Amino acid sequence: AQQYRITLLSGDGIGPEIMAIAVQVLKVVGEKFDLTFEFQAALLGGAAIDATGEPLPAETLAQCKNSDAVLLAAIGGYKWDTLPRHLRPETGLLGLRAGLGLFANLRPATILPQLIDASSLKREIVEGVDIMVVRELTGGIYFGQPRGIFTTETGEKRGVNTMAYTESEIERIGRVAFETAQKRGKKLCSVDKSNVLEVSQLWRDRITTLSAEYPDVELSHMYVDAAAMQLVRQPTQFDTIVTSNLFGDILSDAAAMLTGSIGMLPSASLGASNPGLYEPVHGSAPDIAGQDKANPLAQVLSAAMMLRYGLNQPTAADYIEQAVLTVLDQDYRTGDIMSEGKTLFGCQAIGDALIKALNK
């Protein structure tokens, strides 16, 4: 059997609940497809702070580097929100992305026919939505220097972050985006704020230059404010979107809601050499943690992305995605995707239904 070492980062809030389902699913899929998963848990985020005093212990990063893939649930929570920045759960996640060199974050937003009525938008707007957001993940304002809270000459405090991109950073995410578009609808929309920001001007210039190497991909540009509007107005106009770290963070949450719930959206974070990181787009949902209310499907679909993008097991990935559709066809729903005529299920019950579908 093919053997894979998988690091599991359950993190905080609903993290452990949804990770448990993904692991159950992977075990069944492993048996079906003759894959052996060696799961090894590690600490990240609030869980790591509580146990070790830091959000990204060196041991966790080392173990991730030594894996074939990393599956993450979510980190963060009220309990750690007042800690100094370098000790916050989010800083651990950012350190992990940077430490693994995961500059490309793929965030697909696809409307499943079964969930059209769970979307907050009208059926005719969301029908057929199939978008891939390619978000730059290790640069931009999340990492730019200088940053900090400084004191001015008048004694006033001044908060500073810096949005910066080098040409090579733009080029490498651009290549991932063009190649992604080539495999999809061959349309790429680059989203920036080049009417105001120099960093965006460079972004637009480099992406435009790069497009000469991808003549089969139709490139367009859009300002981020307009893109937010168009995503809600007519989302089917988009195929692949490429954008910077912060804009991608915001737009992918908006795109998530087109599909019914952020509880449905998986993501893959990829770099040049290290193992990839697979995680839902949503956070640790502290408001529903520990209540068996979380939708585990974004986590399960992240495991499918791990099989597809990280372990080169597309058939196993397809099999998981098919089981998700089966469960939705059976009208089982968590609260976030509930609509009329459906049955409300808890996180573990959805997991049980998935296992049943997988074992068919």
Ligand code: NAD
């Ligand atoms: P969130 O995504 O955790 O929650 C937003 C809303 O969506 C909440 O009402 C929540 O209940 C709901 N929701 C999210 N996932 C769900 C699921 N699987 N099933 C059902 N409902 C779901 O975002 P937030 O509330 O802004 O942030 C909470 C914490 O998560 C913060 O500490 C934040 O920093 C962190 N966060 C972590 C990640 C990550 O680990 N990748 C991503 C985003 C936010």
Ligand code: IPM
């Ligand atoms: C996400 C999250 C993270 C981000 C936070 C928790 C650091 O919102 O994965 O979308 O901003 O990238």
Ligand code: MN
């Ligand atoms: Mn986010």
